[in-house]
Every structure is written in C-alpha cells, then in structure tokens.
Amino acid sequence: MSMDTENGTRWLSEEEQRAWRAHLEVSRLLMHQLERDLQPFGLTNNDYEILVNLSESEGRRMRMSDLATATLQSKSRLSHQITRMENAGLVRRENCESDRRGLYAVLTDHGWETMRKVAPHHVASVREHFIDLLSEPELKALYGSLVPIAQHLRQTRGRV
Amino acid sequence: MSMDTENGTRWLSEEEQRAWRAHLEVSRLLMHQLERDLQPFGLTNNDYEILVNLSESEGRRMRMSDLATATLQSKSRLSHQITRMENAGLVRRENCESDRRGLYAVLTDHGWETMRKVAPHHVASVREHFIDLLSEPELKALYGSLVPIAQHLRQTRGRV
DNA sequence: CTAAGAAAGTTGAAATGTGAACCAATATGG
DNA sequence: CCATATTGGTTCACATTTCAACTTTCTTAG
Numbered sequence: 001m002s003m004d005t006e007n008g009t010r011w012l013s014e015e016e017q018r019a020w021r022a023h024l025e026v027s028r029l030l031m032h033q034l035e036r037d038l039q040p041f042g043l044t045n046n047d048y049e050i051l052v053n054l055s056e057s058e059g060r061r062m063r064m065s066d067l068a069t070a071t072l073q074s075k076s077r078l079s080h081q082i083t084r085m086e087n088a089g090l091v092r093r094e095n096c097e098s099d100r101r102g103l104y105a106v107l108t109d110h111g112w113e114t115m116r117k118v119a120p121h122h123v124a125s126v127r128e129h130f131i132d133l134l135s136e137p138e139l140k141a142l143y144g145s146l147v148p149i150a151q152h153l154r155q156t157r158g159r160v
Numbered sequence: 161m162s163m164d165t166e167n168g169t170r171w172l173s174e175e176e177q178r179a180w181r182a183h184l185e186v187s188r189l190l191m192h193q194l195e196r197d198l199q200p201f202g203l204t205n206n207d208y209e210i211l212v213n214l215s216e217s218e219g220r221r222m223r224m225s226d227l228a229t230a231t232l233q234s235k236s237r238l239s240h241q242i243t244r245m246e247n248a249g250l251v252r253r254e255n256c257e258s259d260r261r262g263l264y265a266v267l268t269d270h271g272w273e274t275m276r277k278v279a280p281h282h283v284a285s286v287r288e289h290f291i292d293l294l295s296e297p298e299l300k301a302l303y304g305s306l307v308p309i310a311q312h313l314r315q316t317r318g319r320v
Numbered sequence: 321c322t323a324a325g326a327a328a329g330t331t332g333a334a335a336t337g338t339g340a341a342c343c344a345a346t347a348t349g350g
Numbered sequence: 351c352c353a354t355a356t357t358g359g360t361t362c363a364c365a366t367t368t369c370a371a372c373t374t375t376c377t378t379a380g
Contacts, residue, residue, distance in 0.1 A: 009280040016291050019299050022306040023290070027187035028232055029313035046336095065358060072188055077337060079360055084336085101345045101358045120169040130183070131176050133312055138305045139179050145298045146182040152293055153189035206366095225328060237367060239330055244366090261328045261375045 030129060037125040041118045046071075046081055047090070048122060051107070051115045054091065060107035063096065067105055090114060190289060197285040201278045206231075206241055207250070208282060211267070211275045214251065220267035223256065227265055250274060 012020060035045050043051075053070050054060050062070070068078040082105050085091045090111035096102035107115070134142065172180060195205050203211075213230050214220050222230070228238040242265050245251045250271035256262035267275070294302065 007280065009283060010287065011283055012286070012291065015299065015303070019294075019303040019306070020286055020291060022303055022310055023187070025232075025310050026306050026313065027183075027191075029310065029317060031187075032232070033313055033316060044336095063358085064360095068359095072185075072192070074338070075359060076339070076361085080336075083360095096358095099346075099358080101343095103359070120167065123169060123171055126172070126180055127170065129313060129316070130309060131172065131180060133309050134179075134305055138301070139175065141298070141301050142305055143175070143179040143182055145294055145302055146179070146186050149290060149293050150182055150185050150189065153186065153193055153289060156193060156289070157189060204366095223328085228329095234368075235329060236331085236369075240366075243330095256328095259328080259376075261373095263329070 033129050034122070034125055038118070038122065041114070041121070042088075043114070043118060046073075047085060047088075048118070050081065050085060050105070051090065051111060051118075054105060054107040055112060055115045060112065061094065061104040064103050064105060085111075193289050194282070194285055198278070198282065201274070201281070202248075203274070203278060206233075207245060207248075208278070210241065210245060210265070211250065211271060211278075214265060214267040215272065215275045220272065221254065221264040224263050224265060245271075 031045060038045065038048055049071050050067065053067060054062055064075070064078060064082070067082075068075050071078065073081070082091060082093065086093065089108060091105050092108055094104045094106050096104055131139070191205060198205065198208055209231050210227065213227060214222055224235065224238060224242070227242075228235050231238065233241070242251060242253065246253065249268060251265050252268055254264045254266050256264055291299070
C-alpha cells in the first residue's frame with residue numbers, strides 16, 4: 001500500500017510531481033507559443049484547428065456537431081467561433097438537405113488559401129517547439145504513453 | 161535533407177503527426193477533466209493553482225508579479241483573478257513595505273483550509289487521469305522528454 | 321538632486337467562453 | 351398516426367480573458 005501520510009491520501013512522489021508539473025508547464029507554454037506563431041497570420045489556435053478539420057474533410061465541410069466533437073468544444077462555443085470565422089470570410093454556413101435541422105461549416109476559397117499559406121509555418125512551429133526536440137525513440141515512447149491516457153479520458157468524458 | 165513535398169516544408173510524418181495530435185488531445189481533455197473534478201469544491205484550475213503556489217510559499221504569500229510569473233498569467237489577468245478569489249474569501253491583498261508599489265496576495269485561513277480539504281481529491285484526480293496510467297519507466301521517460309521542451313519554451317518565451 | 325524611464329499593479333472596454341433556455345426538426349414507441 | 355423524447359443548433363446573460371491606458375513608486379544617468 002503506497003500511502004505517504006496521515007490520512008489515506010497517496011500523495012505524489014517527488015518524481016511524479018516533477019513529471020506532472022512538467023506536463024502542465026509544457027502544455028501551457030506550448031499553446032502560448034503556437035498562438036504567438038499564428039498571430040502574424042491573424043489566426044488563433046482555435047481558428048487554425050477548425051481550418052485543419054475542414055480542409056481534411058470531404059467537400060471541405062463538416063456538420064457543426066461533428067466539428068464541435070472533433071475540436072472538443074461545446075456547441076455554443078463552436079457556434080460563436082464559426083460566426084467569427086464567417087465574418088472573417090474563412091468559412092460559411094450551408095444548410096444540410098438530408099437533415100433540415102443541420103448545418104455545414106464550409107471552408108471558403110479564402111479559408112482554403114489561408115490554410116495553404118499558413119500550414120507550412122504552423123508545421124515549422126510545431127517542429128521547432130515540440131517534435132524536433134524529441135528523438136525518434138522518445139517520440140514513439142511518448143505516443144505510447146499518451147494513447148492510453150487519451151483513451152481513458154475519452155472514456156471518462158461525459159461520464160460522472 | 162528530410163523534405164517531403166514540393167516547397168521546402170518538412171511536413172510531419174505519420175508518426176510525428178499522431179504523437180503531436182495525441183499530445184494536443186491529452187492536454188485538453190486532461191484540463192477539462194481536472195476542472196470538472198474541482199467543480200464540486202467550487203474551484204477552477206486557476207483558483208487551485210493560485211492556492212498551491214501561495215500555500216507553498218513563505219508566509220503563504222507572494223508578490224503579485226511573482227505569482228503572475230509562476231502561473232504564466234498576465235498581470236492583468238492575475239489581478240482580476242485575485243479580485244475574484246478575494247471576494248470568495250480565499251486570499252487577501254496586503255501592502256508590501258519594502259516596495260510601496262507592490263502587493264502581496266496572502267492566503268486567508270479559509271483559503272488554507274480549502275486547500276487542505278481539496279488537495280487530496282485533486283491529487284487523486286491527477287493520479288486517476290494521468291500518473292497512475294503511466295508505468296514508472298514511462299514516467300521517467302516522459303519527464304526526460306519534457307524537460308528540454310520546457311527549457312526551450314521558457315527560453316523562447318518573450319523572445320521574438 | 322532631478323528628469324526620464326522602468327516596474328508594479330489596477331482599471332475599463334472589447335473579445336471570447338460558458339451554461340441554460342430555447343426553437344425547430346427528426347426519431348421513437350405505443 | 352400522435353405524443354413524447356432527442357438531436358442540432360442558436361441565442362441570451364453572465365463570467366472570464368485580453369489589451370491598452372493609466373497611476374504610483376522606484377531606479378538611474380547625468
């Protein structure tokens with residue numbers, strides 16, 4: 001039984017603590033940095049993620065719901081986000097014929113062009129601040145460690 | 161020269177892509193989950209982080225600036241945050257004698273008690289959703305991989 | 321000593337995010 | 351079929367975050 005102190009709490013060991021804090025720090029600094037690197041192009045991380053999702057989808061379009069799920073946002077938030085991007089001319093909404101409640105978010109030509117222009121810089125940024133700082137075995141190991149966590153969290157998500 | 165396509169962009173390989181996306185997904189889902197686990201106690205991740213920092217500091221107090229730096233927030237944001245926590249009775253502001261521009265954020269008794277009460281649950285949460293899903297070698301490896309990234313980002317931070 | 325600049329924080333307005341209430345359309349079960 | 355529940359999405363009100371402007375105090379070069 002690995003318990004550390006008075007009550008039944010299993011506090012984190014030094015090592016666990018350091019790993020946890022490192023993860024926290026990295027994920028925050030990393031997001032900040034990516035955001036900053038996108039800034040010159042007038043995009044936020046959120047914008048960019050939407051663009052990625054749409055550009056990888058058939059017909060460069062996705063149902064609002066699916067997009068919300070894919071980007072882990074609430075419907076509400078996505079709705080606002082798409083409105084903003086619509087105003088920026090990056091996407092447009094289009095009705096769905098098979099389900100008249102539904103809407104597609106569709107990449108505009110300008111959105112697609114933006115994507116083409118920005119993607120290389122973004123990839124460079126991801127490399128510079130993350131990928132290229134890892135050796136190949138490290139990368140593999142990292143991925144191996146993260147997958148079960150992602151699964152667990154996806155599982156847990158929505159449950160109490 | 162590892163270049164993949166037409167222009168000089170080094171796109172991500174399948175493997176790199178997966179690792180990167182796993183990292184993104186995990187860090188977001190994880191934050192959401194921790195937030196949810198704190199919710200019953202009426203705290204946000206931000207609140208909790210402030211409490212941790214203060215409770216680990218001498219005299220359970222920190223200068224606003226230092227706290228902002230430690231929590232990677234802007235001064236403005238921290239100021240608002242502390243105001244809210246002050247209203248919730250978790251912290252109070254206290255003048256600094258050595259520098260009359262300065263202020264301390266000080267943990268109140270109620271803040272301290274809250275910390276004592278919540279910490280075990282938070283640790284359990286961190287274990288359940290992260291630490292305990294990693295073997296010890298995985299944990300070590302993860303830490304080893306993250307440290308250089310953290311360093312790089314701290315370095316880069318603030319620079320152009 | 322003093323003027324100029326930097327540092328510590330706050331403030332207010334605008335942008336973004338959250339959560340509940342809501343509308344319309346589709347499924348479902350008797 | 352009809353009544354009810356569910357789904358897809360938006361909207362409103364409110365909370366949080368961001369950004370720039372501002373005050374006060376400290377530092378420093380001359």
